[in-house]
Structure formats: structure tokens, C-alpha cells
Amino acid sequence: MxxxxxxxxxxxxxxxxxxxxxxxxxxxxxxxxxxxxxxxxxxxxxxxxxxxxxxxxxxxxxKMTNGLLEGINGLVQASKRKARGYRNVNNLIDMARRDCQVKSVTFETRV
Structure with missing residues (x-):
């Protein structure tokens, strides 16, 4: 129906x-x-x-906050500090992905 x-x-x-x-x-x-x-x-x-x-x-x-994004941002900033001296930005991106272990993020929608 x-x-x-x-x-x-x-x-x-x-x-x-x-x-x-x-x-x-x-x-x-x-x-x-x-x-x-x-x-x-x-x-x-x-x-x-x-x-x-x-x-x-x-x-x-x-019921969503920006806590997840703030946490990921903190990890990316730490990766940037560690990545000083690398030859290119791809190394920074790889390090940030490794530190954050983010492959994909999905969000639930609540009603």
C-alpha cells in the first residue's frame, strides 16, 4: 500500500x-x-x-555535530607538521590518509 x-x-x-x-x-x-x-x-x-x-x-x-570533522582536521594538521620537507603534496595526502585511516565516510540521516 x-x-x-x-x-x-x-x-x-x-x-x-x-x-x-x-x-x-x-x-x-x-x-x-x-x-x-x-x-x-x-x-x-x-x-x-x-x-x-x-x-x-x-x-x-x-543530531549531528561537527566533532568527526574536527577530529579529522586535527589529524590532518598533525600530518602536515610531520610532512615538512617532503618533496610533493601527494606524500602529505598519503600520510594524512594513513593517519586518519579514512577510506570513505557515510552519514546516517535521522528523522
Missing amino acids: PGHTQRKCAVAASRVQNTLEIRHVYLREWMGWARRSQLEPMIKLAKTIKTHEEGILRWFHS
Whole structure:
């Protein structure tokens, strides 16, 4: 029953969207409270959250962080430090691949 499956997917997508909207409303309400609190650290935190609001709300949908990429970047930077003096960039790339042991990266999508 393809129609049934499509309806279930549409309902699930609608619930996710509603949940994201509710979180957005709560976050906005909290930021308003923080600004009105007249406590300088809370006001500063509210401004920081406002700056990163899109990424914060996106995390609730995807549950993904950039931790994996930051870890790989650290390994590549270490490889660059070790590779000083090599004759060409291919040696650096080979060393980075060996250090990171990255052949392919796949991501799961969560709904």
C-alpha cells in the first residue's frame, strides 16, 4: 500500500516540523526572558545563542555535530607538521590518509 506509507511519512514529517517549531518558540521565549533579566551574563548568553540559533535548532533535527570533522582536521594538521620537507603534496595526502585511516565516510540521516 504505497499510499499508506506515504501518509505515514507525511505524518512523521509533520510531527518533526511541529516539534522543531515548538523548540524554536521555547528558545525564543527563553532568550526574551534572559534579555529582560538585566543580568549581564544572561544577556550575553542570549546574544550568543541568538547568533547560533539556526545551528542549535538544526541539531535537534539531525543530531549531528561537527566533532568527526574536527577530529579529522586535527589529524590532518598533525600530518602536515610531520610532512615538512617532503618533496610533493601527494606524500602529505598519503600520510594524512594513513593517519586518519579514512577510506570513505557515510552519514546516517535521522528523522
